[in-house]
Amino acid sequence: MTLNGMGLSGPLRVTKVLRNGKRRFDPVEKERLIDAALEPGVSVAGLALTHGINANQLRNWIRLRQRRETENALTAIPINVPPAFVPVVEAAPVARPPSTSARPTSPRVRLKASLPNGVRLELEDADTQVLSAMIEALGRCDVPAG
Structure with missing residues (x-):
C-alpha cells in the first residue's frame, strides 16, 4: 500500500532495538x-497505525521537525541587515532656562499613596502639574490586590 505517492507501505523499518525495548527507525x-x-x-x-508506531510518537516527531525548522529559520538572518537600534546622541542645550526668580512660583505638594498590592509611593516637593499627572496615571492603573 502506497500513501500519497510518498512510497510508504507497511510498518517502518527498525534499524536498532535498544536494551530497554526502544526502537530506532530508518531516518x-x-x-x-x-x-x-x-x-x-x-x-x-x-x-501511525498503518505504519506500526504510536500516534503520539508520530506527533512528537512532527513537533520536533517543526521546532527544528523554526530554529533554522531564526538563525538564517541575512548579513546585510541594518542594526535594530538607533544610536542616541546627546544634544547640547539650546538656551538656559530662566532663573528661578523669574518663574511664577506654584505651591509645592507632598503625595503619599499605598497601592493594594503593597507598593508605597511618595512624591515630595512636586508642583501641581506633576501631581495631577501622577494622580491621572494612578487612576488608569489596574493594580491587582496582592
Whole structure:
C-alpha cells in the first residue's frame, strides 16, 4: 500500500532495538512518514497505525521537525541587515532656562499613596502639574490586590 505517492507501505523499518525495548527507525523512512503526516487531510493517528508506531510518537516527531525548522529559520538572518537600534546622541542645550526668580512660583505638594498590592509611593516637593499627572496615571492603573 502506497500513501500519497510518498512510497510508504507497511510498518517502518527498525534499524536498532535498544536494551530497554526502544526502537530506532530508518531516518529516511521516518522523514517520509513525517512528510506524509503533514499533507492536508491526512489522519496522523491512522497513518501511525498503518505504519506500526504510536500516534503520539508520530506527533512528537512532527513537533520536533517543526521546532527544528523554526530554529533554522531564526538563525538564517541575512548579513546585510541594518542594526535594530538607533544610536542616541546627546544634544547640547539650546538656551538656559530662566532663573528661578523669574518663574511664577506654584505651591509645592507632598503625595503619599499605598497601592493594594503593597507598593508605597511618595512624591515630595512636586508642583501641581506633576501631581495631577501622577494622580491621572494612578487612576488608569489596574493594580491587582496582592
